Amino acid sequence: MFALVFFAIIFVAILYFLKFNKSSRELEHIPYVSALPVIWALFRNKPHDEIQDIVRKSSKGHDIYLSKLGPYVSLNIASPEYAKDLLMKSEDIAPKFEYRPGNVLYDFFGNGMVFSNGDKWRTYRNLANPAFNLALSPEMVGETTMDLFSFIQQNLNRPIDIFEVMQRTTIEVLGKLAFGYKFGCLESEETPHIINIYKFIISTVESVYRIVFPWISNLPTEHNKKFHRAIKEFDEFIFDIIETKRNKIKNNSEKYTNNGRVDLLTSMLELSEREGIHTDTKQLRDEMVIFFVAGHDTTSMSLSTSFYYLAKYPEMQEKARAEVISILGNEPVIPTSDQLKEMKYINAIIKESLRMFPPASGLSFRTLEEQIKIGSHVIPKKTLCTVNIWQLLHDPENWENPSQYNPERFLNNKKRHPFSWIPFSSGPRNCIGQNFSLMEQRVILSMMLLKYNWTLPKNSINKDKLMLEAQFLLRPVDLKLIFTERN
Numbered sequence: 001m002f003a004l005v006f007f008a009i010i011f012v013a014i015l016y017f018l019k020f021n022k023s024s025r026e027l028e029h030i031p032y033v034s035a036l037p038v039i040w041a042l043f044r045n046k047p048h049d050e051i052q053d054i055v056r057k058s059s060k061g062h063d064i065y066l067s068k069l070g071p072y073v074s075l076n077i078a079s080p081e082y083a084k085d086l087l088m089k090s091e092d093i094a095p096k097f098e099y100r101p102g103n104v105l106y107d108f109f110g111n112g113m114v115f116s117n118g119d120k121w122r123t124y125r126n127l128a129n130p131a132f133n134l135a136l137s138p139e140m141v142g143e144t145t146m147d148l149f150s151f152i153q154q155n156l157n158r159p160i161d162i163f164e165v166m167q168r169t170t171i172e173v174l175g176k177l178a179f180g181y182k183f184g185c186l187e188s189e190e191t192p193h194i195i196n197i198y199k200f201i202i203s204t205v206e207s208v209y210r211i212v213f214p215w216i217s218n219l220p221t222e223h224n225k226k227f228h229r230a231i232k233e234f235d236e237f238i239f240d241i242i243e244t245k246r247n248k249i250k251n252n253s254e255k256y257t258n259n260g261r262v263d264l265l266t267s268m269l270e271l272s273e274r275e276g277i278h279t280d281t282k283q284l285r286d287e288m289v290i291f292f293v294a295g296h297d298t299t300s301m302s303l304s305t306s307f308y309y310l311a312k313y314p315e316m317q318e319k320a321r322a323e324v325i326s327i328l329g330n331e332p333v334i335p336t337s338d339q340l341k342e343m344k345y346i347n348a349i350i351k352e353s354l355r356m357f358p359p360a361s362g363l364s365f366r367t368l369e370e371q372i373k374i375g376s377h378v379i380p381k382k383t384l385c386t387v388n389i390w391q392l393l394h395d396p397e398n399w400e401n402p403s404q405y406n407p408e409r410f411l412n413n414k415k416r417h418p419f420s421w422i423p424f425s426s427g428p429r430n431c432i433g434q435n436f437s438l439m440e441q442r443v444i445l446s447m448m449l450l451k452y453n454w455t456l457p458k459n460s461i462n463k464d465k466l467m468l469e470a471q472f473l474l475r476p477v478d479l480k481l482i483f484t485e486r487n
């Protein structure tokens with residue numbers, strides 16, 4: 001029996017190897033780089049910046065190369081010009097790789113916008129675009145920042161986990177933005193039950209083991225059963241919100257739950273009714289899940305990076321505060337859109353934080369539907385491609401002293417390749433929430449600067465450098481800050 005299993009494994013491994021070699025023959029002009037050192041570092045939970053150092057060293061300076069992470073052989077791009085060649089292709093020539101049921105990404109995200117293609121993607125992106133434009137005014141984020149003040153008042157003068165606090169804040173913002181819902185994360189220290197459910201789901205989706213060995217998710221383990229039960233509970237929560245909204249729109253009764261503001265879901269439902277576009281409840285659920293996931297941990301990471309560096313460099317914090325006071329005065333008030341535009345230094349801080357620690361360090365896979373050219377390389381149809389955003393944002397050719405945090409680099413009008421700063425990706429599949437997130441970060445940072453000073457605790461593990469978890473969606477490790485009230 002043992003021998004049979006052993007030979008079956010060898011046979012499958014040979015088939016797998018031959019399959020890989022077939023695709024690599026068509027791509028033999030592209031160097032192949034082993035991903036084993038990266039996988040090994042991921043399993044040892046190495047900080048993400050160290051993993052990226054390993055990526056850079058093992059790719060030996062190639063800015064286009066093949067490698068194999070888990071079951072996927074992919075073409076990796078790490079130069080702005082090559083990234084442009086891929087990302088500016090139409091969404092039909094370089095569509096997203098579609099995951100199948102049984103893969104944790106599909107099981108949770110379904111066909112949400114990050115992973116959908118063709119008419120489905122176009123329909124929902126077109127429905128969501130105007131909704132995002134309507135959401136750009138700063139009041140809702142400003143009101144949530146007032147709730148953040150109340151939360152921090154309970155925790156003054158002692159170390160608090162800034163990433164956790166930013167998650168609470170951005171979850172509140174996302175709940176109101178996406179479906180006009182108040183989770184109550186800033187009302188008490190207790191985490192709402194549905195958010196605990198969500199955190200369990202997302203920790204499973206992000207697991208390195210499941211990326212490298214996706215079949216783990218199909219085993220009848222207790223964890224997998226709990227994962228599917230958690231998705232069911234999260235789904236019931238979202239389905240309930242969708243049905244309630246549909247009914248309110250049908251009956252024309254108090255649809256605008258969020259201080260009279262239109263949330264994304266209501267806006268998408270109304271537009272679809274006006275235009276006679278059928279919206280499927282399961283697809284709307286997938287879109288809400290994507291907005292929720294794509295929208296809050298990313299912004300929390302970026303804000304945490306800014307708070308961290310402003311604590312590490314007090315003179316930077318003072319300079320940022322002086323700019324905000326010169327525009328808003330000395331009292332914490334909600335800025336207007338025009339006032340936000342004047343905040344050049346705050347904007348440079350946010351851009352530098354996104355460069356230093358891009359919350360999404362790499363892009364999801366594209367599968368080519370046609371042969372394309374990347375630089376002078378001919379890349380055949382069906383090749384799986386991705387862009388390493390981190391490497392673009394730390395490329396010494398475009399960024400002097402890339403590992404140094406320096407917002408001034410965004411104030412000196414230096415000409416750079418337009419694809420050298422793409423933390424939100426670019427082209428037709430760029431981030432739909434980019435402008436919203438930038439506005440959100442400007443509002444929260446500027447109001448917090450008026451209300452508080454903050455420092456790193458003396459014994460912080462992040463004193464010398466910001467420690468990162470291993471994941472591809474970046475997170476800081478144990479990032480505590482001490483807030484004190486100004487005046």
Ligand code: HEM
Nearest residue numbers: 113114294295298299360363364424425429431432433437
């Ligand atoms: C700092 C904050 C954010 C960063 C760094 C970020 C980054 C990105 C990146 C890199 C992509 C491309 C993903 C890929 O091609 O694999 C993306 C797509 C997307 N993002 Fe964001 N994002 C942020 C905030 C948001 C927010 C606030 C929302 C919504 C509320 C959002 C919703 C989306 C959606 C729906 C897509 C898919 C767009 C499409 O394929 O048409 N993101 N984001």
